[in-house]
Amino acid sequence: MLDMFSYPFMQYAFIASFFISVLCGLMGVFVVARKTAFFTHTLSEISFSGASFGVFLGTNPIIGMLIFTVLSSLMIGTVGSKVSRRESSISVFSVLFIGLGILFLSLANSQSSYATNILFGSIVGISLNNVTTLVALSILIILVIVLIYRKLKYNSFDDIGASFNSRANTFVSIVFLILLACTVSVTAQIVGSLLIFALLTIPASSAKYFVHSIWGMTLLSFLFSLIGTWVGLYLSFITNLPVSFFIALIETIIYIIAVLYDKVTRI
Amino acid sequence: MKENKQPLLSVNNLNVAVQDRTLINNLSFQILPATLTCVTGENGVGKTTMVKAILKNFNKNNAVKVNLKRSQLQYVPQFRNIDNDYPLTVKDFISLGLQHSIIPWLSKREKALVSKVIKMTNLEALAKTPLGNCSGGEQQRVFLAQALVSEPKLLILDESTASLDKEAKFLLLDMVKQVIKKTHTAVVFITHDPVLVQTYGDYDLNIYNHQGTISKIKGVK
Numbered sequence: 001m002l003d004m005f006s007y008p009f010m011q012y013a014f015i016a017s018f019f020i021s022v023l024c025g026l027m028g029v030f031v032v033a034r035k036t037a038f039f040t041h042t043l044s045e046i047s048f049s050g051a052s053f054g055v056f057l058g059t060n061p062i063i064g065m066l067i068f069t070v071l072s073s074l075m076i077g078t079v080g081s082k083v084s085r086r087e088s089s090i091s092v093f094s095v096l097f098i099g100l101g102i103l104f105l106s107l108a109n110s111q112s113s114y115a116t117n118i119l120f121g122s123i124v125g126i127s128l129n130n131v132t133t134l135v136a137l138s139i140l141i142i143l144v145i146v147l148i149y150r151k152l153k154y155n156s157f158d159d160i161g162a163s164f165n166s167r168a169n170t171f172v173s174i175v176f177l178i179l180l181a182c183t184v185s186v187t188a189q190i191v192g193s194l195l196i197f198a199l200l201t202i203p204a205s206s207a208k209y210f211v212h213s214i215w216g217m218t219l220l221s222f223l224f225s226l227i228g229t230w231v232g233l234y235l236s237f238i239t240n241l242p243v244s245f246f247i248a249l250i251e252t253i254i255y256i257i258a259v260l261y262d263k264v265t266r267i
Numbered sequence: 268m269k270e271n272k273q274p275l276l277s278v279n280n281l282n283v284a285v286q287d288r289t290l291i292n293n294l295s296f297q298i299l300p301a302t303l304t305c306v307t308g309e310n311g312v313g314k315t316t317m318v319k320a321i322l323k324n325f326n327k328n329n330a331v332k333v334n335l336k337r338s339q340l341q342y343v344p345q346f347r348n349i350d351n352d353y354p355l356t357v358k359d360f361i362s363l364g365l366q367h368s369i370i371p372w373l374s375k376r377e378k379a380l381v382s383k384v385i386k387m388t389n390l391e392a393l394a395k396t397p398l399g400n401c402s403g404g405e406q407q408r409v410f411l412a413q414a415l416v417s418e419p420k421l422l423i424l425d426e427s428t429a430s431l432d433k434e435a436k437f438l439l440l441d442m443v444k445q446v447i448k449k450t451h452t453a454v455v456f457i458t459h460d461p462v463l464v465q466t467y468g469d470y471d472l473n474i475y476n477h478q479g480t481i482s483k484i485k486g487v488k
Contacts, residue, residue: 033354149371154363157355161413164322164342166366208354212397217354262352 004237012126013243017229019134020191020199023183025222026145028204029214030176033156037201039076042093043184044193046072049097051189052104065185068097073177077170123191123233123243130190137186141179148172153214195244199225202251206258224254273334274299275421275453276321281330283313283320289477290316296472296481298421301451303443304481305464308474314457317474318342318423335421338367341414345425345457349406353399357390357409360398364413380416387449388412388442404435408442415446422446423455428463436460440467 004010031040047065054064072093145152151172154162162169187196203224207217232246274297283291290313298304306314322342324331333340341364355363361384365377373381385394388408393401398409407427414422424443428436440463443454458464464471465484472481 146371147369150366150369154366158347158360158363158413160344160347161363161410164344165364165414165417167337208352212354212356212395213359214355 004234008128009124009126010233010237012128012131013123013233014230016123016126016131016134016190017233018226019131019138020187020196021222021225021229022138023134023141023187024196024199024203024225025218025220026141027180027183028200028221028225029207029217030152030156031180031200032204032208034159034176036180037205038090040180040184040200041197042090042097043069043072043181044188044197045094045101046097047181047185047188048193049101049104050185052101052108056104056108058108062185062189065189066182069181069185070178073181074174077174077177123195123229124236126190133186134190137182141183144175144179148175152176157214192244195247198248198251199228202255203228206251206255209258209262224251228254275334277332278321279330279332281317281320281324283317285313285316291474291479292477294479296479298453298455300420300453301447302469303447303454303456303467304470304472305468305484306455306457306472306474307459307461307464310459312474314474315345315425317479318425318455318457333421338417339420340423341417341419341421342423343410343414343425343427345427345429347406347410349398351399353397355398356395357398357401357405357412358385358394360409361385361390361412361416364416366417377416380418384412384415387415387446404431404438407431407435407439411439411442411446415450418450419452421453421455423457425457426459427456428458428460436463437466443467 005014031037046068050065050068051061052064053068054061057064151162151166151168154166155169155172156176183200184193184196203221204217206224207220211217211220228247228250229243231250232243235241235246236243276298278297279295281291281294282289283294294317296304306317308314321331322340325337325340326333358381362373362377362381365373365381368374368377385391388411390405390408390412393405393409398406401409411424411427428439431439443456444467446452447454456463456468468484470481471484472479
């Protein structure tokens with residue numbers, strides 16, 4: 001078992017998974033409380049589209065990703081979160097941005113593998129550079145969340161109460177969406193958007209059935225992400241099957257256990 | 268109390284309107300500290316809209332003069348979407364109302380304040396229960412408690428008893444009366460229930476035919 005750590009790419013994958021779990025624990029709890037899970041999914045498609053645009057312009061794809069995701073977050077934040085939760089507007093967004101992504105890729109006619117990697121990226125293909133980026137992003141997000149923590153938790157866990165009794169709600173929502181946009185764009189190019197969507201939503205959705213405080217849910221979501229990614233990496237190493245599959249499977253099992261636990265304890 | 272004479276809120280000739288439809292013309296009234304003012308009137312006369320107009324015009328012009336900081340006014344809305352798998356405990360939900368500081372954790376003073384409010388609203392047994400598991404009456408008490416942790420001077424309750432049975436209604440209003448007695452908070456209570464108005468109200472602001480008239484309720488000592 002230990003011989004898998006003799007490969008640098010496996011070491012990086014384990015370290016990166018740790019920081020991705022930190023990010024997903026922190027952000028996931030608020031994503032789930034704000035009921036913006038599907039917007040998160042849309043964001044990963046928007047970042048695919050943005051990356052294609054970057055390729056088309058001939059600049060670094062990450063610039064295109066950040067421009068697209070941050071702009072759409074600003075838009076959603078200003079229009080209001082109700083619109084972003086509406087099923088039809090999510091479909092419209094997804095379809096439009098996947099379409100745009102394909103258009104830019106065909107116009108660019110080169111390096112398309114980079115952009116398609118965003119949809120189906122792999123956690124075992126990452127470099128030391130990627131790890132550094134993840135660490136920096138984690139620190140940035142922790143700092144910003146600490147700064148707006150009280151308003152963010154009021155606004156996320158009691159949006160109606162906060163809308164009357166707390167100020168700067170729109171500002172807090174926009175800051176949160178921008179953080180989410182950065183998380184999705186930076187991590188999606190490293191591990192793929194499927195995995196990020198899974199890790200941002202499933203561990204936090206499961207955690208809320210076991211613990212009932214924000215700190216508790218953050219810690220448990222982090223642990224659920226970490227178990228999923230580390231066990232997934234190990235299983236993938238010994239079976240030679242894709243990591244994403246194992247992670248998705250483990251997270252789903254955790255969620256099923258959580259729902260069953262809730263059913264049993266409610267009786 | 269020394270400040271008893273000075274009104275917390277004076278509304279002067281306020282016109283309450285939804286888009287271009289005027290609901291209440293030239294509304295004027297005052298709210299004194301440590302009083303309970305009931306806002307009554309049929310569905311659709313503009314009771315909630317009036318409160319929203321007051322919040323919107325808060326010290327922005329002569330129509331709404333408020334002798335408070337905005338954070339000393341708490342509005343408890345009629346509806347909140349609490350699903351039955353809502354995760355936070357009663358205690359954590361109440362703590363969301365603590366917005367005076369930006370430090371992520373709660374100070375000793377804030378923790379003591381939350382405990383005091385939990386005691387005052389008789390929620391000790393439920394403090395660690397997830398809010399989603401609480402009944403409608405219990406949730407209304409929790410909403411009241413969340414408003415109280417910010418130590419408001421003026422509290423606006425919007426139909427807080429609308430979905431409660433008779434027993435829970437009286438329980439909640441008894442609690443509100445206790446709060447007024449202990450903290451000298453003024454309460455504006457929007458309601459449909461004539462029995463509650465007669466039993467608990469000091470003043471009745473009745474809205475009828477686009478006019479609002481405030482009167483002292485008889486039988487109040």
